[in-house]
Protein backbone atom coordinates (compact mmCIF):
# COMPACT_ATOMS: atom_id res chain seq x y z
CA UNK A 1 0.00 0.00 0.00
CA UNK A 2 1.32 3.45 -0.90
CA UNK A 3 2.14 5.82 2.00
CA UNK A 4 -0.56 8.31 0.92
CA UNK A 5 -3.20 5.57 1.07
CA UNK A 6 -2.09 4.63 4.58
CA UNK A 7 -2.38 8.26 5.70
CA UNK A 8 -5.91 8.52 4.30
CA UNK A 9 -6.98 5.33 6.07
CA UNK A 10 -5.45 6.49 9.34
CA UNK A 11 -7.21 9.87 9.08
CA UNK A 12 -10.53 8.16 8.39
CA UNK A 13 -10.07 5.88 11.39
CA UNK A 14 -9.27 8.87 13.58
CA UNK A 15 -12.30 10.83 12.41
CA UNK A 16 -14.60 7.85 12.79
CA UNK A 17 -13.53 7.28 16.37
CA UNK A 18 -14.19 10.87 17.50
CA UNK A 19 -17.61 11.67 18.86
CA UNK A 20 -19.23 13.20 21.89
CA UNK A 21 -21.37 10.26 22.88
CA UNK A 22 -20.71 8.34 26.03
CA UNK A 23 -18.28 5.66 25.00
CA UNK A 24 -18.28 2.30 26.69
CA UNK A 25 -15.03 0.36 26.85
CA UNK A 26 -14.37 -1.69 23.77
CA UNK A 27 -14.76 -5.44 24.08
CA UNK A 28 -16.60 -5.34 27.37
CA UNK A 29 -20.10 -6.62 27.99
CA UNK A 30 -22.89 -4.60 29.54
CA UNK A 31 -22.58 -6.66 32.70
CA UNK A 32 -18.84 -6.01 32.98
CA UNK A 33 -19.13 -2.25 32.49
CA UNK A 34 -21.57 -2.04 35.38
CA UNK A 35 -18.97 -3.38 37.81
CA UNK A 36 -18.77 -1.53 41.08
CA UNK A 37 -15.37 -1.71 42.75
CA UNK A 38 -15.32 -1.87 46.54
CA UNK A 39 -13.05 -0.27 49.10
CA UNK A 40 -11.90 -2.75 51.73
CA UNK A 41 -9.88 -1.75 54.82
CA UNK A 42 -9.23 1.73 53.47
CA UNK A 43 -7.83 0.79 50.06
CA UNK A 44 -9.29 0.39 46.58
CA UNK A 45 -7.63 -0.52 43.27
CA UNK A 46 -9.19 -0.37 39.80
CA UNK A 47 -7.85 -1.17 36.32
CA UNK A 48 -7.92 1.94 34.12
CA UNK A 49 -9.54 -0.08 31.34
CA UNK A 50 -12.53 -0.88 33.60
CA UNK A 51 -14.16 2.53 33.22
CA UNK A 52 -17.95 2.81 32.89
CA UNK A 53 -18.27 5.80 30.54
CA UNK A 54 -16.13 8.31 28.65
CA UNK A 55 -17.36 11.85 27.91
CA UNK A 56 -16.09 14.94 26.06
CA UNK A 57 -13.98 12.83 23.73
CA UNK A 58 -14.14 14.91 20.54
CA UNK A 59 -10.61 16.32 20.63
CA UNK A 60 -8.94 13.33 22.24
CA UNK A 61 -10.15 9.90 23.33
CA UNK A 62 -8.94 7.16 25.66
CA UNK A 63 -8.38 3.94 23.72
CA UNK A 64 -8.05 0.49 25.26
CA UNK A 65 -4.82 -1.28 24.31
CA UNK A 66 -4.65 -5.05 24.78
CA UNK A 67 -3.42 -8.11 22.90
CA UNK A 68 -5.19 -8.10 19.54
CA UNK A 69 -6.66 -4.65 20.29
CA UNK A 70 -4.21 -2.02 19.07
CA UNK A 71 -5.87 1.24 17.93
CA UNK A 72 -4.70 2.53 14.56
CA UNK A 73 -4.57 6.19 15.60
CA UNK A 74 -1.82 8.51 14.42
CA UNK A 75 0.30 10.28 15.36
CA UNK A 76 1.47 8.11 18.25
CA UNK A 77 5.27 8.39 18.22
CA UNK A 78 6.16 5.83 20.89
CA UNK A 79 5.55 2.05 20.81
CA UNK A 80 2.91 0.15 22.78
CA UNK A 81 3.79 -0.97 26.31
CA UNK A 82 1.68 -4.06 26.98
CA UNK A 83 4.55 -5.90 28.62
CA UNK A 84 3.94 -5.76 32.39
CA UNK A 85 0.60 -3.94 32.06
CA UNK A 86 -1.69 -4.91 34.94
CA UNK A 87 -4.70 -6.89 33.76
CA UNK A 88 -3.10 -7.25 30.31
CA UNK A 89 -4.50 -3.90 29.14
CA UNK A 90 -4.16 -0.14 29.55
CA UNK A 91 -5.61 3.09 28.18
CA UNK A 92 -3.84 5.67 26.04
CA UNK A 93 -5.24 9.06 25.06
CA UNK A 94 -4.76 9.59 21.34
CA UNK A 95 -3.75 11.00 18.97
CA UNK A 96 -0.55 12.31 20.57
CA UNK A 97 0.37 15.42 18.61
CA UNK A 98 2.56 16.96 21.31
CA UNK A 99 5.32 14.47 22.01
CA UNK A 100 8.11 17.00 22.64
CA UNK A 101 8.21 20.52 24.05
CA UNK A 102 8.94 21.78 20.51
CA UNK A 103 5.62 20.47 19.14
CA UNK A 104 2.77 23.03 19.02
CA UNK A 105 0.74 23.34 22.22
CA UNK A 106 -2.99 23.50 21.43
CA UNK A 107 -4.95 24.51 24.53
CA UNK A 108 -8.11 22.42 24.74
CA UNK A 109 -6.85 19.93 22.18
CA UNK A 110 -3.54 18.29 23.08
CA UNK A 111 -3.28 19.91 26.52
CA UNK A 112 -5.65 21.26 29.15
CA UNK A 113 -5.25 22.53 32.69
CA UNK A 114 -9.04 22.37 33.05
CA UNK A 115 -10.09 19.04 34.53
CA UNK A 116 -13.16 17.48 32.97
CA UNK A 117 -12.67 19.38 29.70
CA UNK A 118 -11.29 16.51 27.62
CA UNK A 119 -11.91 12.76 27.73
CA UNK A 120 -13.47 12.26 31.15
CA UNK A 121 -13.51 8.68 32.41
CA UNK A 122 -15.96 7.58 35.10
CA UNK A 123 -15.59 4.62 37.48
CA UNK A 124 -18.15 3.35 39.99
CA UNK A 125 -16.88 2.62 43.49
CA UNK A 126 -18.42 1.57 46.79
CA UNK A 127 -16.85 3.25 49.81
CA UNK A 128 -17.26 1.58 53.21
CA UNK A 129 -14.86 3.90 55.06
CA UNK A 130 -15.32 7.60 54.20
CA UNK A 131 -12.27 9.79 54.61
CA UNK A 132 -9.32 11.45 52.89
CA UNK A 133 -8.06 9.17 50.14
CA UNK A 134 -4.62 9.61 48.59
CA UNK A 135 -4.72 8.75 44.88
CA UNK A 136 -1.92 6.98 42.98
CA UNK A 137 -1.86 6.12 39.28
CA UNK A 138 0.31 3.62 37.37
CA UNK A 139 1.46 5.32 34.17
CA UNK A 140 4.05 4.86 31.41
CA UNK A 141 5.79 8.02 30.27
CA UNK A 142 8.42 8.22 27.54
CA UNK A 143 8.71 12.00 27.26
CA UNK A 144 7.96 15.35 28.87
CA UNK A 145 4.51 15.88 27.31
CA UNK A 146 2.71 12.64 28.17
CA UNK A 147 2.82 12.72 31.95
CA UNK A 148 -0.15 14.72 33.24
CA UNK A 149 -3.72 13.82 34.25
CA UNK A 150 -6.53 15.11 36.52
CA UNK A 151 -8.68 13.21 39.04
CA UNK A 152 -12.16 14.09 40.36
CA UNK A 153 -15.03 12.80 42.48
CA UNK A 154 -18.82 12.69 42.03
CA UNK A 155 -18.83 15.22 39.17
CA UNK A 156 -16.49 17.67 40.88
CA UNK A 157 -12.82 18.46 40.36
CA UNK A 158 -11.22 19.61 43.61
CA UNK A 159 -7.95 21.52 43.60
CA UNK A 160 -6.33 18.47 45.23
CA UNK A 161 -7.09 16.40 42.12
CA UNK A 162 -5.55 18.72 39.54
CA UNK A 163 -2.26 18.20 37.69
CA UNK A 164 -1.06 14.73 38.72
CA UNK A 165 2.52 14.65 37.46
CA UNK A 166 5.28 12.12 36.69
CA UNK A 167 8.96 12.96 36.28
CA UNK A 168 10.69 9.88 37.71
CA UNK A 169 10.38 6.36 36.33
CA UNK A 170 10.55 7.11 32.60
CA UNK A 171 10.16 4.21 30.16
CA UNK A 172 8.60 1.92 32.77
CA UNK A 173 5.20 1.45 34.38
CA UNK A 174 5.45 3.70 37.42
CA UNK A 175 3.14 4.35 40.38
CA UNK A 176 3.08 8.01 41.40
CA UNK A 177 1.07 10.42 43.52
CA UNK A 178 2.39 13.93 43.01
CA UNK A 179 0.82 17.29 42.15
CA UNK A 180 2.56 19.69 39.80
CA UNK A 181 2.84 23.06 41.57
CA UNK A 182 4.46 26.41 40.92
CA UNK A 183 7.13 25.45 43.43
CA UNK A 184 7.86 22.09 41.84
CA UNK A 185 6.98 21.29 38.23
CA UNK A 186 7.89 17.65 38.87
CA UNK A 187 5.22 17.50 41.54
CA UNK A 188 4.89 17.44 45.32
CA UNK A 189 4.04 14.15 47.07
CA UNK A 190 0.72 13.52 48.86
CA UNK A 191 -1.02 16.64 47.54
CA UNK A 192 -3.27 14.49 45.34
CA UNK A 193 -6.27 13.32 47.38
CA UNK A 194 -10.06 13.12 47.42
CA UNK A 195 -12.18 13.85 50.50
CA UNK A 196 -14.99 11.30 50.38
CA UNK A 197 -17.96 11.96 52.64
CA UNK A 198 -20.54 9.26 53.22
CA UNK A 199 -20.36 5.54 52.68
CA UNK A 200 -21.94 4.01 49.62
CA UNK A 201 -21.78 4.52 45.86
CA UNK A 202 -19.45 7.21 44.46
CA UNK A 203 -17.96 8.00 41.07
CA UNK A 204 -14.27 8.61 40.45
CA UNK A 205 -13.22 10.52 37.34
CA UNK A 206 -9.97 10.95 35.42
CA UNK A 207 -9.49 13.35 32.52
CA UNK A 208 -6.69 14.36 30.18
CA UNK A 209 -4.04 16.95 30.91
CA UNK A 210 -1.57 15.86 28.21
CA UNK A 211 -2.21 13.67 25.17
CA UNK A 212 -0.29 10.44 24.82
CA UNK A 213 -0.78 9.65 28.54
CA UNK A 214 -0.71 5.88 29.16
CA UNK A 215 -2.89 4.80 32.07
CA UNK A 216 -2.75 1.27 33.52
CA UNK A 217 -4.41 1.30 36.95
CA UNK A 218 -5.40 3.59 39.82
CA UNK A 219 -5.34 3.16 43.59
CA UNK A 220 -6.65 5.07 46.61
CA UNK A 221 -5.73 4.66 50.26
CA UNK A 222 -6.47 6.34 53.57
CA UNK A 223 -2.73 5.99 54.20
CA UNK A 224 0.08 7.78 52.38
CA UNK A 225 1.13 4.70 50.44
CA UNK A 226 1.84 3.78 46.83
CA UNK A 227 1.52 0.23 45.50
CA UNK A 228 4.40 -1.68 43.96
CA UNK A 229 4.31 -3.94 40.91
CA UNK A 230 0.78 -4.38 39.60
CA UNK A 231 -0.68 -3.30 42.94
CA UNK A 232 -3.56 -4.98 44.76
CA UNK A 233 -6.19 -6.97 42.87
CA UNK A 234 -9.41 -4.99 42.30
CA UNK A 235 -12.38 -6.11 44.40
CA UNK A 236 -15.75 -6.18 42.62
CA UNK A 237 -18.68 -5.56 44.95
CA UNK A 238 -21.02 -8.50 45.08
CA UNK A 239 -24.75 -7.84 45.23
Ligand SMILES: [Ca+2]
Nearest residue numbers: 076077078212
Ligand atom coordinates in the same frame (compact mmCIF):
# COMPACT_ATOMS: atom_id res chain seq x y z
CA1 LIG B 1 2.12 6.62 22.65
Ligand SMILES: [Ca+2]
Nearest residue numbers: 098145211212
Ligand atom coordinates in the same frame (compact mmCIF):
# COMPACT_ATOMS: atom_id res chain seq x y z
CA1 LIG C 1 1.54 14.49 24.35
Ligand SMILES: [Ca+2]
Nearest residue numbers: 086087089216
Ligand atom coordinates in the same frame (compact mmCIF):
# COMPACT_ATOMS: atom_id res chain seq x y z
CA1 LIG D 1 -4.52 -2.22 33.32
